[in-house]
Amino acid sequence: MTTEAQPLEEFRLELREWLEANCPASMRVVADPSLYGKATEAEKKQWLDAMAGRGFTTPTWPKEHGGGGLEKPELQVLNEELGHVGAYAPMVSFFGTAMLGPVLLEFGNDAQKDEHLRKITNGEINWCQGYSEPGAGSDLASLQTRAVLDGDHYIINGSKIWTTQANVADWIFCLVRTDATGPKHDGISFILFDLKSPGVTISPIQLISGSSEFCQVFFQDVKADAKNLVGPLNGGWTIAKRLLEHERKTLSGGMGGAGMAVPVIKKDKKAGEKKKKAPLVASASLLAESARPYIPGDDKKLGDADLRSKIAQYELDALCFSFSMRRSGEEGKAGKGPGPATSMFKLYSSEMNKRKMELQMSIRGANGLGWEGDGFEPGEISETRGWLRSKGNSIEGGTSEVQLNVIAKRVLGLPD
Amino acid sequence: MALVLSEEQELLKESAVDFLNDKSPVTHLRELRDNDDADGFSRALWKNMAELGWTGIIFPEEHGGADMGYAELGILFEESGRRLSPYPLLSTIVLGGGALMAGGTDEQRNKVLPGVCSGDTLLAMAVQETARFSPYAIETSAAADGAGYKINGKKVFVLDGHVADQLIVVARTSGGANDRDGITLFLVPAEQQGISIARTKMVDSRNAAQISFENVFVSADQVVGTVGAGADVLDNVFDRAAAVLASELVGISNEVFERTLAYLKTREQFGVLIGTFQGLKHRAADMFCEIELSKSIALGALRAIDDADPDATRVVSAAKARTSDTSGLVTREGVQMHGGIGMTDEEELGLFLKRSKAAELSFGDASYHRDRFATLTGF
Numbered sequence: 001m002t003t004e005a006q007p008l009e010e011f012r013l014e015l016r017e018w019l020e021a022n023c024p025a026s027m028r029v030v031a032d033p034s035l036y037g038k039a040t041e042a043e044k045k046q047w048l049d050a051m052a053g054r055g056f057t058t059p060t061w062p063k064e065h066g067g068g069g070l071e072k073p074e075l076q077v078l079n080e081e082l083g084h085v086g087a088y089a090p091m092v093s094f095f096g097t098a099m100l101g102p103v104l105l106e107f108g109n110d111a112q113k114d115e116h117l118r119k120i121t122n123g124e125i126n127w128c129q130g131y132s133e134p135g136a137g138s139d140l141a142s143l144q145t146r147a148v149l150d151g152d153h154y155i156i157n158g159s160k161i162w163t164t165q166a167n168v169a170d171w172i173f174c175l176v177r178t179d180a181t182g183p184k185h186d187g188i189s190f191i192l193f194d195l196k197s198p199g200v201t202i203s204p205i206q207l208i209s210g211s212s213e214f215c216q217v218f219f220q221d222v223k224a225d226a227k228n229l230v231g232p233l234n235g236g237w238t239i240a241k242r243l244l245e246h247e248r249k250t251l252s253g254g255m256g257g258a259g260m261a262v263p264v265i266k267k268d269k270k271a272g273e274k275k276k277k278a279p280l281v282a283s284a285s286l287l288a289e290s291a292r293p294y295i296p297g298d299d300k301k302l303g304d305a306d307l308r309s310k311i312a313q314y315e316l317d318a319l320c321f322s323f324s325m326r327r328s329g330e331e332g333k334a335g336k337g338p339g340p341a342t343s344m345f346k347l348y349s350s351e352m353n354k355r356k357m358e359l360q361m362s363i364r365g366a367n368g369l370g371w372e373g374d375g376f377e378p379g380e381i382s383e384t385r386g387w388l389r390s391k392g393n394s395i396e397g398g399t400s401e402v403q404l405n406v407i408a409k410r411v412l413g414l415p416d
Numbered sequence: 417m418a419l420v421l422s423e424e425q426e427l428l429k430e431s432a433v434d435f436l437n438d439k440s441p442v443t444h445l446r447e448l449r450d451n452d453d454a455d456g457f458s459r460a461l462w463k464n465m466a467e468l469g470w471t472g473i474i475f476p477e478e479h480g481g482a483d484m485g486y487a488e489l490g491i492l493f494e495e496s497g498r499r500l501s502p503y504p505l506l507s508t509i510v511l512g513g514g515a516l517m518a519g520g521t522d523e524q525r526n527k528v529l530p531g532v533c534s535g536d537t538l539l540a541m542a543v544q545e546t547a548r549f550s551p552y553a554i555e556t557s558a559a560a561d562g563a564g565y566k567i568n569g570k571k572v573f574v575l576d577g578h579v580a581d582q583l584i585v586v587a588r589t590s591g592g593a594n595d596r597d598g599i600t601l602f603l604v605p606a607e608q609q610g611i612s613i614a615r616t617k618m619v620d621s622r623n624a625a626q627i628s629f630e631n632v633f634v635s636a637d638q639v640v641g642t643v644g645a646g647a648d649v650l651d652n653v654f655d656r657a658a659a660v661l662a663s664e665l666v667g668i669s670n671e672v673f674e675r676t677l678a679y680l681k682t683r684e685q686f687g688v689l690i691g692t693f694q695g696l697k698h699r700a701a702d703m704f705c706e707i708e709l710s711k712s713i714a715l716g717a718l719r720a721i722d723d724a725d726p727d728a729t730r731v732v733s734a735a736k737a738r739t740s741d742t743s744g745l746v747t748r749e750g751v752q753m754h755g756g757i758g759m760t761d762e763e764e765l766g767l768f769l770k771r772s773k774a775a776e777l778s779f780g781d782a783s784y785h786r787d788r789f790a791t792l793t794g795f
Contacts, residue, residue, distance in 0.1 A: 285794065288793065289795075292795075308790055309786060309787070309790070311790070311795065312786045312787070312789055312790035315789070316738060317709070319731070320709040320712060320734060323715070324712040326419055327419040327420065327712045327715065331420055347705060348709070401698070404701040405698075405701075407701035408698065411704060412700055412701065413681070414692070414697050415691050
């Protein structure tokens with residue numbers, strides 16, 4: 001172990017010192033939540049530049065493209081040391097880091113990598129995802145937005161919908177139809193362009209939750225530089241699918257809340273040395289604790305037996321899910337893409353989150369029915385909005401039914 | 417410890433697969449059932465398993481064991497589950513041997529465990545008295561009598577009680593019917609006077625026994641663990657039993673699912689393969705997810721036990737609840753998707769359905785463990 005552990009410990013010490021020196025005090029909100037919202041723009045910029053400078057906004061990307069070049073154990077150390085200094089890594093474009101970046105690394109040419117990756121890592125460009133269309137939801141490959149070559153540009157006409165945060169994004173990665181004559185999967189290309197281009201109109205869509213994070217985006221004779229077509233012409237579907245795998249992987253890791261933390265088991269078999277072991281996962285249920293004020297019971301046992309059983313099933317499934325995430329991580333070979341099994345995680349985590357939000361509604365009774373204004377705790381209203389928003393979990397990023405189709409076909413090999 | 421198998425564990429698995437495929441495929445269970453075999457398994461084969469080291473897997477080398485862990489034992493349960501191999505791993509190794517490891521004296525271990533490891537001694541635990549599993553519902557009494565105790569009472573569902581050489585008898589030395597305190601375990605030869613054993617044939621073609629104790633005298637040195645604190649040993653052993661049953665249920669789920677999937681890809685109706693129907697595809701995909709989660713938590717439970725994780729008990733309950741529900745689902749759906757053929761005795765699916773139910777209901781079903789999980793989580 002010492003040969004591997006030694007450089008890792010050196011990395012940790014160096015990192016700890018560096019973070020201490022470079023993380024502005026006002027950014028240490030994990031350590032002190034009262035600092036939330038207190039940082040100045042200059043301090044945010046200082047933190048972003050410092051972290052981006054070392055590639056830590058995309059720690060596992062290669063160094064030449066602005067990443068940190070870290071392996072998994074080093075990434076773990078980085079996360080632990082961020083926890084130690086009490087700060088989050090600065091936010092840069094989620095669509096850039098989690099979706100576009102990985103496929104550009106895999107499918108992009110050198111010029112495209114040079115042009116776009118570093119602007120993701122340093123937070124310069126915010127990306128959005130031009131996939132769904134009014135007539136192409138689950139049947140994504142039937143998309144109709146056209147791109148026609150005109151000299152060194154493509155001229156784009158059509159519309160995208162459910163484009164998350166298009167109203168605050170700078171650029172879009174977009175699936176476009178470049179051939180309408182053959183099978184629908186074979187005439188799609190993957191292209192990047194600037195949303196400030198003439199002919200782009202963006203209008204936010206109000207959801208049942210009251211929020212407007214999705215937009216419809218219209219393109220009228222928008223000019224996109226042909227050099228920003230990624231991969232082969234009419235070969236975009238392969239890239240599109242790979243990007244969806246990255247998306248699912250990210251979605252399944254980021255939802256579900258309580259109990260979703262990936263457990264870390266430390267095995268210590270040194271004879272004679274008995275360390276007190278930390279439990280596998282936090283052993284309290286946030287859901288059950290949040291239920292206590294609403295469902296009084298004897299002692300510690302929740303008073304509503306049926307609801308208690310449902311909360312138990314939820315927490316139990318969350319635990320199983322976290323073990324599955326961990327097992328999948330251990331099984332995954334380095335450099336291998338996420339694969340179709342990500343459909344399982346996407347499916348399960350979105351269904352679990354819906355289940356959790358339904359339980360929250362049951363727990364809070366009439367206090368969960370508040371929409372705005374006085375008479376309710378702010379947390380109660382946001383939970384209610386969250387319940388409504390959660391209905392989209394099993395629709396966005398491929399519906400649960402589409403995930404089941406993917407599993408049936410690509411994992412189980414069931415016939416068409 | 418990792419949730420993926422080590423190289424050593426992979427080798428153990430391969431050897432288990434080869435051996436069980438050869439010696440104890442599902443047809444082996446059917447033969448034993450159809451011949452109304454008195455033991456319910458082959459003693460010669462059990463000796464072979466001992467020679468492979470299976471019977472000693474969790475025991476220290478000083479007692480003839482291999483000094484491995486429950487992660488390794490779980491592999492044998494999973495592969496046994498896939499083939500419905502009806503061998504007394506649970507009764508002799510986990511319950512009987514496990515009780516001696518958790519509470520036995522060196523003398524008791526030296527006396528019994530070498531025989532267990534060599535495949536010559538069979539053990540059973542006489543604990544359950546109620547229809548549904550309830551760990552401390554013990555009314556069988558052990559009343560102080562001179563230098564020892566006199567045991568009176570009746571036990572049900574004593575797994576492999578019909579063949580055991582030695583019994584771990586769970587009795588009450590003080591306290592009321594459901595008290596955790598006051599329970600004491602005894603190591604008692606099965607042929608001791610006052611013990612009557614009646615074999616019960618179970619739905620899964622395995623055997624259990626109803627055992628009654630009438631003024632069975634045991635000496636103080638037959639106590640396993642501490643007088644009145646037998647629940648500590650039981651908790652330890654029941655967790656391990658639930659964890660290996662979870663592995664067996666994963667094995668059953670995997671096997672039935674694979675067979676069902678193969679059927680969906682070969683059976684034609686309406687002129688097409690039935691696997692083309694979305695109504696079946698989605699249910700198959702659902703089962704795949706349930707099985708994946710079950711695998712993960714079952715592996716997690718075994719490793720938590722081996723690592724002496726403070727959260728092990730809670731993870732075990734999650735695993736037993738989850739794998740019971742999953743195996744119930746997959747065996748039900750397996751029969752349903754096979755249609756009429758799934759209802760026949762000739763097709764092996766029914767044998768899996770039956771064993772699954774027995775394993776689901778042993779040492780706490782999903783409801784029991786869900787409730788326990790909630791309690792352990794603090795609500």
